[in-house]
Amino acid sequence: MDTDAIKQFFVKHGEKVVLGVVAAFSAVLIYLGIAQEPYDAKTPDQLQTEAQQVRTQIDDDHTAAILDERQPTFDIVSRTEKAQSPVNDLPYKLVNTWIRTEEDSSIRRQDPKLSAPENLIAQGMTSILARRSFEAEYSMLELEPADELEKVEERPKRRPRGRRNQMMMGGGDGYGGGDGYGGGDGYGEDMGMMDESMMASSSSANRKFPTAADFGMKPQNTTSIRNELTQYPVPQTTRYICGTGAMPHEAVYRAFEAALKDATGYEPRRDVPQYIDFEVQRADVTEKPVDQLTDEDWILVTNREQSTMTYGQVWSGFAPEIVPEEFRDIAFTTWMPPVLLDDYSKFGMHPQIPLVVDDSENEKSIEEQIAEEQEAQLKLKIGGAGAAAGYDEMSMEDGYSGSSYGSFGVVEEDPAEFKLVRFFDFENGRNENSPKPGRKYVYRVRIGLQDPNFPIRASLQPELKTLSPDVFARVSVLLDKAEQTGERVSKIWTDWSEPSNPAMLADLNSIYAGPVPEKRMQKFQLGGRTVSVARDAAKTKMVIRGIDPRYNGFIPVWQDVSEGTVVALKQETGEIVDPITGDVMKLPEATINTQTTVIGIDGGEKLSIVDDDEMVRPSQVLYFDGDGQLRVGGEVSDQEEYRAWSFAEDRDL
Numbered sequence: 320m321d322t323d324a325i326k327q328f329f330v331k332h333g334e335k336v337v338l339g340v341v342a343a344f345s346a347v348l349i350y351l352g353i354a355q356e357p358y359d360a361k362t363p364d365q366l367q368t369e370a371q372q373v374r375t376q377i378d379d380d381h382t383a384a385i386l387d388e389r390q391p392t393f394d395i396v397s398r399t400e401k402a403q404s405p406v407n408d409l410p411y412k413l414v415n416t417w418i419r420t421e422e423d424s425s426i427r428r429q430d431p432k433l434s435a436p437e438n439l440i441a442q443g444m445t446s447i448l449a450r451r452s453f454e455a456e457y458s459m460l461e462l463e464p465a466d467e468l469e470k471v472e473e474r475p476k477r478r479p480r481g482r483r484n485q486m487m488m489g490g491g492d493g494y495g496g497g498d499g500y501g502g503g504d505g506y507g508e509d510m511g512m513m514d515e516s517m518m519a520s521s522s523s524a525n526r527k528f529p530t531a532a533d534f535g536m537k538p539q540n541t542t543s544i545r546n547e548l549t550q551y552p553v554p555q556t557t558r559y560i561c562g563t564g565a566m567p568h569e570a571v572y573r574a575f576e577a578a579l580k581d582a583t584g585y586e587p588r589r590d591v592p593q594y595i596d597f598e599v600q601r602a603d604v605t606e607k608p609v610d611q612l613t614d615e616d617w618i619l620v621t622n623r624e625q626s627t628m629t630y631g632q633v634w635s636g637f638a639p640e641i642v643p644e645e646f647r648d649i650a651f652t653t654w655m656p657p658v659l660l661d662d663y664s665k666f667g668m669h670p671q672i673p674l675v676v677d678d679s680e681n682e683k684s685i686e687e688q689i690a691e692e693q694e695a696q697l698k699l700k701i702g703g704a705g706a707a708a709g710y711d712e713m714s715m716e717d718g719y720s721g722s723s724y725g726s727f728g729v730v731e732e733d734p735a736e737f738k739l740v741r742f743f744d745f746e747n748g749r750n751e752n753s754p755k756p757g758r759k760y761v762y763r764v765r766i767g768l769q770d771p772n773f774p775i776r777a778s779l780q781p782e783l784k785t786l787s788p789d790v791f792a793r794v795s796v797l798l799d800k801a802e803q804t805g806e807r808v809s810k811i812w813t814d815w816s817e818p819s820n821p822a823m824l825a826d827l828n829s830i831y832a833g834p835v836p837e838k839r840m841q842k843f844q845l846g847g848r849t850v851s852v853a854r855d856a857a858k859t860k861m862v863i864r865g866i867d868p869r870y871n872g873f874i875p876v877w878q879d880v881s882e883g884t885v886v887a888l889k890q891e892t893g894e895i896v897d898p899i900t901g902d903v904m905k906l907p908e909a910t911i912n913t914q915t916t917v918i919g920i921d922g923g924e925k926l927s928i929v930d931d932d933e934m935v936r937p938s939q940v941l942y943f944d945g946d947g948q949l950r951v952g953g954e955v956s957d958q959e960e961y962r963a964w965s966f967a968e969d970r971d972l
Contacts, residue, residue: 562740566766591728621743
């Protein structure tokens with residue numbers, strides 16, 4: 320039979336074959352069922368009884384039926400006698416015998432190994448800060464309002480891109496010749512009077528600084544901590560160096576656990592890190608390399624108490640904090656100064672610390688926050704003497720955020736890896752040790768903690784028998800000294816941090832690059848290639864923003880610059896922005912001398928990727944600042960500040 324016939328057979332009769340196979344298989348199953356022995360003669364109880372009998376037979380001992388009786392092949396009696404005979408122990412005796420002593424199961428308290436602050440960053444800044452004054456008048460209020468700006472020919476507007484460039488700072492000439500904080504008139508000298516009518520007239524100026532570009536703090540009246548009189552915010556031009564670092568909090572917390580947690584007498588709320596102080600030192604490296612510095616080159620700049628007094632007596636409050644509370648500590652994270660108009664987030668942060676806006680502390684007034692800190696300072700001073708003399712009136716619940724003497728610390732399940740260290744070194748003409756213009760400085764920091772083995776409160780003192788020998792020796796000296804002087808000094812310090820990068824005071828000017836006009840290009844053939852060359856010299860718009868120490872205000876100048884331009888300006892009449900009210904006023908004899916030289920301008924070519932003729936390549940400007948540092952500005956990175964200080968909205972740009 321050929322293949323086609325076989326295929327044809329299965330096509331016609333396949334289902335019949337399958338049906339036959341199924342029928343045959345069913346018949347087999349029916350037959351097997353009929354032939355199966357019936358179970359009618361046995362009940363379930365009978366089956367269970369038979370199964371139990373079979374199991375019993377299996378469990379019975381059948382050894383005798385399987386194995387022959389075992390016969391010993393050796394003399395059991397003689398082997399037993401030999402095993403019971405004495406053994407010669409001489410080869411096993413020790414040269415030195417063991418002596419039993421009393422067992423001591425306690426673990427002694429150690430001193431925690433403290434980690435120093437890391438990655439210190441220093442940066443010179445110039446700002447206008449809000450200073451406290453018992454009188455509200457200041458010199459800018461005497462100026463006339465500025466005129467309205469002429470509208471520029473309307474052109475398509477571009478959407479803003481990005482947010483906030485880094486301020487271009489450099490060193491320049493002198494700072495105004497004053498003798499106070501930042502070249503002003505001193506810590507508390509008043510600058511005249513401004514009554515409510517003056518405030519009203521000031522707010523009726525023709526033009527104001529754009530509210531959307533005001534990233535500074537909003538100044539408010541404060542109350543004197545000395546006599547509870549009202550103090551008004553007045554502007555103060557200030558130069559300073561801001562330093563930030565990362566305190567390895569988690570490492571310190573784990574060090575406390577390693578030294579104390581398993582020790583006898585462990586108290587969880589006492590034996591955790593409680594930061595109570597910080598110290599900042601500065602060294603001049605203008606003429607001396609950092610690696611050649613000695614201890615004599617370092618001078619003390621500030622500490623916790625001095626910083627608190629500066630804010631309580633000089634500055635009119637402080638800027639809202641933008642670092643979450645868990646990543647800072649009141650003992651070494653100095654408040655942000657009251658920066659007016661400028662974006663203070665650029666210099667008060669650290670790359671190892673998260674940046675999130677936190678308004679929780681802003682619910683308290685300036686006076687309340689300063690009062691809390693001063694209360695902590697008071698405990699810091701009287702707590703030691705009182706505790707040493709048995710004076711223990713402060714309750715256990717009076718802790719101050721884990722940062723004051725005599726309080727309990729905070730037990731943390733998941734401590735933050737780092738906390739922000741922040742300090743400020745202000746120029747002060749009345750202090751010969753303040754930073755000087757043109758000098759380069761490095762900084763170092765150390766952090767003070769309450770000594771867990773010698774706490775400020777005598778009632779918290781661990782038992783001496785729980786201390787390890789070296790800690791006992793150290794604490795014994797402190798106890799003797801406290802008994803003699805009546806004051807307990809409970810403070811342990813981290814090592815000094817590594818020196819920061821060199822930094823110097825900034826000058827008074829900032830530069831923001833604007834757009835480049837569309838370039839007219841001419842094409843040439845060179846070496847078989849087409850080369851485009853600009854017909855005209857490169858030029859761009861720039862905003863030069865200076866600060867006038869006479870009036871403590873910002874001077875914005877909008878001008879054209881080209882390659883080779885030395886940015887400087889002197890006008891009979893200019894404009895100045897009041898940082899308190901935002902009013903734009905007329906300025907007599909406006910002078911700006913940045914000592915900045917523009918050396919390269921790029922951009923302005925049409926973009927080949929779009930058909931829109933208005934779309935050109937953004938500008939980039941290369942220039943030397945007043946310190947001789949090479950800087951790069953650009954239309955994209957500077958756009959926000961450029962539009963704000965050129966008053967682009969007022970010009971319909």
